Amino acid sequence: MSAIRVPVVEKIFNANDQIAHQNRHLMNQNDVFAINIMASPGAGKTSFILQTIKHLQADFKIGVIEGDTAAVTIDSDKVVAAGMPAVQINTGGECHLDATMVSEALTRLPLAELDLVIVENVGNLICPAAFDLGTSINLLIASVPEGDDKPYKYPNIYRGLEVLIINKTDLQPYVQFDMDYFTRGVQLLNPGLTTFPVSCRTGEGIMPWIDWLKAEILRSRQG
């Protein structure tokens, strides 16, 4: 099986990286900061996006690209209800977004008017790790009830991150989650990784993330 697949996969990766480069260039030209948000199913990607929009929308114009494997609009409906332009990508069963899908979605957003594009990747800790989308940063949302062993089990996705969010900290009293063990695993793979523990449900811990993101958006314009 691998003898058949490897050449195809290499071709896809090369093509993907070229399109990712174009996406990055297009967003730089428009002074748009972009975030690729990855996570397991149910780690809280949409809640995190809604919290981020809530705290940023007074200062920044935000567009959202929603990736789903099926033709459902549950997440994009929530974003539209929050007053933001949202583009839905149905991957047709594919387990990740790729740069071409994002490139097509970008043509449907008013880039010249936006400051920030948030891309919600498909819920998956494996496939999305292999595809650069051309965003400014890659962000993973881990969640406390998923367990503290995820960095050890899904190392590739942790290696390629600029930011880690640890969500659902409000559930820590009710589950077994050893923060030291989790953090040791992360540090082995990605030393010094910028990390924000948050609860999207209660709002606790969101503001340090918002302050960091605001500073990064402003800094990227001077770069």
Added chain:
Amino acid sequence: MSAIRVPVVEKIFNANDQIAHQNRHLMNQNDVFAINIMASPGAGKTSFILQTIKHLQADFKIGVIEGDTAAVTIDSDKVVAAGMPAVQINTGGECHLDATMVSEALTRLPLAELDLVIVENVGNLICPAAFDLGTSINLLIASVPEGDDKPYKYPNIYRGLEVLIINKTDLQPYVQFDMDYFTRGVQLLNPGLTTFPVSCRTGEGIMPWIDWLKAEILRSRQG
């Protein structure tokens, strides 16, 4: 991209189904009942397997096949600690097990001595849905903190199931999870699906699953 990939994927599926058929035949010959356990990362696959072993090991001999994308033995170590023969499959980054991987793992288990083989698939709600492994049943573990919208977002995996476990019911007071909405989604995709709400942490709800499984194992020998 799809123009390149489709023929390769079809070849893989055909080959996979042939090997799955061979796996099923081999296990039938040895009077072995087999379960393919799928779930998101952190839904509680290993805890569920350990609970199942605990309640069945007096009556049945059990072997476990542990699928992981990375070379980690966290899960298989726990199974071995429970006194069961366990075989680890490292998929080398692949997002699912396939029938060939399981076929190789089966050669390393004492099939003639076993009653039950439990296969722990890779933590993922997308890719594993497409690959028959040759087990007697496909089982999905959903978990309450993942949220009630998962059947709507990942319909393919729900369509191919014989059993659904809803784990972490002990967390229901602390999260937003509308059981009616979840169940309606499941029923649309897989009417009448055999479902067991459980808490692997507290043990609540495990016995109805164990009783059902015992009956199925015995019934399969008469079939």
